[in-house]
Amino acid sequence: MGESAVTLLPRLSAITPRYDALILDLWGVVHDGVAAYPWAGETLARMKQAGLRLAALSNAPRRVGRVVAHMEAMGIPTRLLDVVHSSGEATFGALSEPVRHGLGTHGVRYCFHIGIPEDGELADEAGLRRVATPERADVVLCTGTIEPGETLEDHHAILQRCLARGLPMVCANPDLRVMHGPGWKLCAGAIATWYQEQGGTVHWFGKPHAPVYRRCLDELGCPPERVLAVGDSFRTDVAGAHAAGLDAVLVAAGLNAERLLPHGDDVIDAGALEALAARHGHRPEYAIARFVW
Template sequence: MRAIRSLDEVLAGYDALFCDVWGVVHDGVASHAAAVSALAAARRAGKTVVLLTNSPRLADGVERQIAALGVTRDSFDAIVTSGDATRALIEAGSRRVLHIGPERDLDIFDGLGLQLEDETGAEAIVCTGLFDDRVEDPEAYRPLLERCAARGLPMICANPDLVVHIGDQLIPCAGAVAAVYASIGGTVHLAGKPHAPIYAVARRVVGEGARVLCIGDGLMTDVLGAVNHGADCLFISHGIHRDELSEVIGDPILLSAELLARGVHARFVMPALR
């Protein structure tokens, strides 16, 4: 693993960037100005920048969200979300679904002709998050999930992330609810990072032959996704794992060994994208 100081040190070897959003480009409160500038500079250098996010929202909704946080439109060519990739799974499934998640995510169902049901009438679950992720714990959903698992309802999870930083807070995501469901024997289908469907959508933007560098701070989403996709990865070390990796984060050799112990690897590392 090679430590770098700026993205432009390695740009020459790639045609496109698949860049994580939350934790890399913004923290849920404000954009990271240096990251936004680095991506804009990459585009000026002729690289295609795809923002690849496990947000359950559709691309239009994410674009509005990040614009409000200060992410400028000149810093990316396209946005591909877990919500976008998940819609195909939803469309291929049951018409009668139980939605677990906040009302702001309901646009994922737009135009699909679904009927939203309670747990007794549903034939499948679509989880986009917790109803109120600022105060709820995923374990609180266990009784509901046990009843659904007993009926054999499959779950489609629109965001595989377990947690996300909002400022200095760690907030649970849909993936944490899905993990509870899987732990009690429920069937879970995922389309976001590190799974193939979201990368297939992103590939359509950049072309099959493009040399891609994946950028992200999540080991089991961004880094594992890059490994699965056969792409190089730039690991942003002071992101979601900054506390648990604190003892090795300053030494690329020790950090590389820690990543390998977790079954992943990255070609480059830097504390924050710039």
């Protein structure tokens, strides 16, 4: 994992014989948050036919059961996946054992939630009681925004109340933004980053942090050098893969599509790719236009 130029791939099948398993991002790779990409199912099937073990690792702020149900509702053949893990599942584990995960010396009981109501089930299932105001809480759980178009400024007032209370924040999705069909939605990572910059304490769960990769590698039963990570984010997918000792493929038709595929075709702008890699400080070994076999 050096500083050599990124290798541009026409298809993933060009390099997969070097690996025994893949860790796959979901948003921007397999689906856009609303619909599966037309080629995703065939790519997964061909990978399994080639004898590869497959793990899906998502920064979705929900538990694995809901991640799987979401994929199945889009027609994605989840039976082809050997492992599914999520930042939401990791968050649930931390909320279930708060002292062990450093959320307080005496644990937490009351949770103030920022995000769509159903994602607050992470707290409910961990045995915490959701409260309506930060002033009654021991911890703030941030799973994201409610509607596309929401901005950080929309949340400043409530976050200032959380800061005044000295609440630790649990971030269930380190992403800054996510694809939502043809548009974008602000993610919990953007809110948590601002909170931390203001002096608040944030506990992060999901990519690029090591525990979620360790769990996937343990369940895949493969050494890191034989596992390839596929994702569309320099900040989470590429950085997390490299920290875990994995090679990485960046999918251009995701978060950075406007920069990397400026003509709307499958031709990656190599100059833009190198510029983005330099800006983020993380250079993937490979890049591919789309998640195709």
